[in-house]
Amino acid sequence: MDPAVWQPPQKFQDRRWLHALLFVLTIGSTVLVGGWAYSATILAILGCHELGHYVACRYYDVDASLPFFLPVPITLTGTLGAFIRIREPIPYKRWLFDIGIAGPIAGFLVAVPALFIGISLSHVTPLHAEDGLFLGEPLLLKLASWIFWGSLPDTQTLVLHPVAFAAWFGLLATALNLFPVGQLDGGHISYAVLGKRSTYVTVAMIGVAIVLSYRSASWIVWTIVVTAMLFAFGVRHPPVLDEDVPLDTTRKVLAVVAAVIFALCFTPAPIQELFTGR
Numbered sequence: 001m002d003p004a005v006w007q008p009p010q011k012f013q014d015r016r017w018l019h020a021l022l023f024v025l026t027i028g029s030t031v032l033v034g035g036w037a038y039s040a041t042i043l044a045i046l047g048c049h050e051l052g053h054y055v056a057c058r059y060y061d062v063d064a065s066l067p068f069f070l071p072v073p074i075t076l077t078g079t080l081g082a083f084i085r086i087r088e089p090i091p092y093k094r095w096l097f098d099i100g101i102a103g104p105i106a107g108f109l110v111a112v113p114a115l116f117i118g119i120s121l122s123h124v125t126p127l128h129a130e131d132g133l134f135l136g137e138p139l140l141l142k143l144a145s146w147i148f149w150g151s152l153p154d155t156q157t158l159v160l161h162p163v164a165f166a167a168w169f170g171l172l173a174t175a176l177n178l179f180p181v182g183q184l185d186g187g188h189i190s191y192a193v194l195g196k197r198s199t200y201v202t203v204a205m206i207g208v209a210i211v212l213s214y215r216s217a218s219w220i221v222w223t224i225v226v227t228a229m230l231f232a233f234g235v236r237h238p239p240v241l242d243e244d245v246p247l248d249t250t251r252k253v254l255a256v257v258a259a260v261i262f263a264l265c266f267t268p269a270p271i272q273e274l275f276t277g278r
Contacts, residue, residue, distance in 0.1 A: 011063040019066045026079050029071035033078035038162035045110045045170035046082045052106030056099040063087040077169050093192050093240050100188030111170035118164025119144040127157045136267035138171050175265035181205045182230050191237035193255050199236050216269035
């Protein structure tokens with residue numbers, strides 16, 4: 001081929017109709033399970049998370065797709081979340097870190113005010129003796145609940161407003177993405193900070209996920225998916241060109257911020273069955 005006429009493929013080319021269709025379907029599925037307030041809140045959290053990644057990719061000219069939303073009306077949440085597809089390798093550690101952390105921070109900044117608004121709109125009800133499914137409470141939700149409702153006795157429980165439920169799911173999605181495993185957001189951050197040593201973190205966290213699966217069945221599917229991802233793509237993170245160059249201090253501080261966000265959003269048993277009658 002004549003190099004004078006060859007043109008590199010254009011970046012950021014998407015089938016916009018497909019992204020729009022999935023978005024509309026996800027509006028429908030989330031309205032179906034939780035109403036308009038829930039739908040608007042969860043789409044804002046998930047959308048800002050993925051747009052955080054996308055904007056960072058555009059800033060560094062790393063080819064990436066628009067967000068794909070995943071409508072699943074038969075689930076508790078009406079969606080399995082959203083993702084973008086990064087279509088070329090990320091060459092530098094700083095780029096990888098910035099792209100990885102941009103999503104969780106953007107989504108978290110939307111989820112926090114939504115959580116506090118939603119908790120203020122929730123209500124307390126007596127805890128009945130029959131069995132039921134209860135949502136695990138991350139530290140941030142416990143804090144918001146205590147601020148608005150104080151310490152509830154064992155005979156009462158907080159019924160979440162749809163906005164609060166959307167925020168809860170947003171916190172859960174943030175925690176799952178920040179797990180320092182493979183090519184999840186947390187895996188990107190871990191590799192950018194630790195380099196090759198991040199492989200040990202990945203292996204250890206898979207062990208943690210297996211233990212969590214014994215504690216709560218709600219971890220099983222996620223653990224299987226992540227483990228399958230590691231089998232498919234390998235335990236080691238794809239290397240960057242400057243693997244041995246340490247991150248600057250600002251990004252190391254942001255990595256600590258990401259760890260704090262993970263701790264605030266994490267719950268060891270996201271969905272649990274409570275046996276109050278025994």
